[in-house]
Amino acid sequence: MDAKNAFDTPVTYRLIRVEYAVGLAVAVGFFFAHITEVRWLPAVALFLYIDLIGYIPGAIAYHREDKAISKVYYVLYNTMHSLATQTIVALAWIWLAGPEWALLVLPIHLFGDRALFGNFLKPFGLDFEPVADPAFQRFRSEFAASAADGTRLIEQLDARPTP
Secondary structure (H helix, E strand, O other): OEOOEOOOOHHHHHHHHHHHHHHHHHHHHHHHHOHHHOOHHHHHHHHHHHHHHHOHHHHHHHHHOOOOOOHHHHHHHHHHOOHHHHHHHHHHHHHHHOOOHHHHHHHHHHHHHHHHHOOOOOOOOOOOOOOOOHHHHHHHHHHHHHHHHHHHHHHHHHHOOOO
16 A cells, blocks of 8 residues: 555555554553553453444444444544544543553554454445455456566566576
């Protein structure tokens, strides 16, 4: 992906997930290193509230309303699953209640969603739940074919004898 081509190839998608897995491992490592200092009620509440507000209402509507749901559910999901939003939540928590290890569940939740499940922010044009979009599938096929043709052309040029 770049500024002019807002899509990932299967390899770049996996690499992005690996980067989030590294963040997840670091957050989980710190969490377990300080497990005796974690306040469990805030940890559980902070972990769950993201999906209670950002995912579950949209999932219920999606399965109940034949898949055509309001954009509000996408906005709720994207807002609650945003690193920016959860950074503001963590900073507000620190300002009001002080720093604590339970706050690590915020990046654990978000990094886990991205690394383990491949869930990123939801674009309006796609189903709320992951479903292969036919137009994207066609694009991927065409892109893969053109990349294969380009690779063959480069291989042919590389195989020419140099004068």
